[in-house]
Amino acid sequence: MNNGDNLIEKLVTQNNQKILLLVLDGIGDIPHRSYGKKTPLEYAITPNLDKLARNSVMGRLIPVLPGVTPGSGPGHLGLFGYNPLEYEMGRGILEAVGLGLDIKDGDIAFRCNFASADDNGVITDRRAGRIPTEKCEELCDLLGQSIQEIDGIKVIIRPSMQHRFVVVFSGQNLCDALTDSDPLSEGRLPLEVKALNEKSEYTAQIANRFYEEVRKGLKDLEPANSILMRGFSGKPRMPSMMERFKLNAVCLASYPMYKGLSKLVGMTVIDEAGQSIKELFQKYNELHNKYDFFFIHVKYTDSNGEDGNFVQKSVIIEEVDKWLPTILEKKPNVLCITGDHSTPAAMKAHSWHHIPVMINSDYCGADEATRFTENECNIGGLGTFESKHLINYLLANAMKLNKFGA
């Protein structure tokens, strides 16, 4: 029996039509009491989006499953057509991707804390007094110089925020079925990293040797004289968007995390795509003829949501509206505007709320929705569906799907 999982791959065909997926990170929201019970999309003045909406078909996306709040990883994978439950990414990989590290098949990434230990190695502070990020960068630099490889396995060390950093092991025969070294409470020795299967035994040895090397390197460097290792994970094996959907896809994003996620699904990533909405949109215009799937990522809708800054989230939406004519110049055959998840300003966090989605094409059909807002999307012709199915509609609107059966 065919459960439909690879039906799209069987039906897909290549043509010259261009699909533009504009992701306004965390765009979905809920009515805010302080702003007339409006959402930022409702509050913003958006003449260009409104005009587009009247000729588009709307709906709402469930990022993963009903009620489930996703991180950026699963949120975006769904939009790219990858079931986030099937392609689950370990924390180590996500952190590494978020730092813009280039992860290859077979690499293992993990998260570390700098920690404080006594003379016997017993952990006295799991976060080394939350050392500042600058100190973390300095220590990572120091360790990076002294530990470049272990038994032929390349070691990459990258600072994150405060006491956090990420390590990638790159080489042959690595496996991520490993236990953490974090004892989860002070007053205990870091745990030995243990292999959960035979294939991981070699990697466990490397990890434990890494710990020994780090201890030597950090000797006398209180408060950060030890480390804790967590979340060992390999790159999930993902067929590329070209393999699955015959799409020559490109990412236009300014943040490392989104570039990294795009790389995981085989997109070309433009290094200097731009920082502002204007720049990103102009870059699309430049590249319009070179690719057939464009992912543009706008970050600040999410970050303002996270900050609880309702007005600024609306301002970013108005900025998108202002520059919308720029991407319309090239007339992408299919233009989809949506988000990877909701980040309600009133919650200052990612949430499970359905995401507004709008698709415009010559044959998208239309509905009675007149604005790109949560409430209008509720009456849209697409209904409410899981993000992982969005790619089907994008391919269909781009006439890239053959008929199923006769």
Next chain:
Amino acid sequence: MNNGDNLIEKLVTQNNQKILLLVLDGIGDIPHRSYGKKTPLEYAITPNLDKLARNSVMGRLIPVLPGVTPGSGPGHLGLFGYNPLEYEMGRGILEAVGLGLDIKDGDIAFRCNFASADDNGVITDRRAGRIPTEKCEELCDLLGQSIQEIDGIKVIIRPSMQHRFVVVFSGQNLCDALTDSDPLSEGRLPLEVKALNEKSEYTAQIANRFYEEVRKGLKDLEPANSILMRGFSGKPRMPSMMERFKLNAVCLASYPMYKGLSKLVGMTVIDEAGQSIKELFQKYNELHNKYDFFFIHVKYTDSNGEDGNFVQKSVIIEEVDKWLPTILEKKPNVLCITGDHSTPAAMKAHSWHHIPVMINSDYCGADEATRFTENECNIGGLGTFESKHLINYLLANAMKLNKFGA
């Protein structure tokens, strides 16, 4: 774990309630620029449907999967409660069914082209110059007389359009795991049909002998002196609607394809159900007491959509509206009006767009939708769901489903 696949079969119970499923083929549409951005359902004047709509519950159907455009086969199987991904039908079977051939379990059907070959059998034209349909009928007749069976396997040969025809092998020990003989380009010999597994070896022999017999029969009959064979397929094993849903089902359709599909799921097919909407509706009235599930198929909404004839599609809808009181006379306990897929006039083709659906019964509930149109169905109480679940609602409204759990 129970994934719910056979829950309905477990809950279903028989009673005297009558379900009428009225399928307006290809009814779904998108707004048309030349007609005030209306769809044919919006454009048509439909007082009877409007009245029904105000007391019905509405929704939209996804024929197979989001974004997937179905052929008539998968489109209808879904409406009959059969997951079209589970009951995938080969091209040969679909063609045979479309020509009204009666396919039995174990039969193998395949599609053929008449082709031109040189003295060595090398194909010089894969379509024999696209001979006219009359010529095809004549040649099939000729072959049918000379090749009635091969090694006890009954051979049925039926003309289709132009150079195309269909063959059915009927007998014991047949299996459809066979390669095509079509070399896909001119200047090559037809390929030998090969068995893809041991069970198919006998059928491969029969197919290759059939080719030899055909070559003898067509000798000197240029341009159609050879054939290409494709799409060997057996009838999918389908439990009947009686077995699955305890429904004594009957098909009222005028086209062979829909009668054939109905036979596959065990419906009784009325041979002369009528050609016009009026006749089909009157036939239902006659048979109302004899069955408990009625499938009425109206073809011309789809054919006018395929022709891009927006106005005529609307006229057919008005014709359905005009005769609606005829089927309401007998007060079917459950009346459902929907389509097997959308065929937007602006696209002149089947499409992926969700299908409007309306269910009326004493206990259907209702919603704010006031007309049976795409936009009104968007705000319907049924929401948007896959066609394969429609049967659940029909059975439920007919009080044919027991409670699940206590």
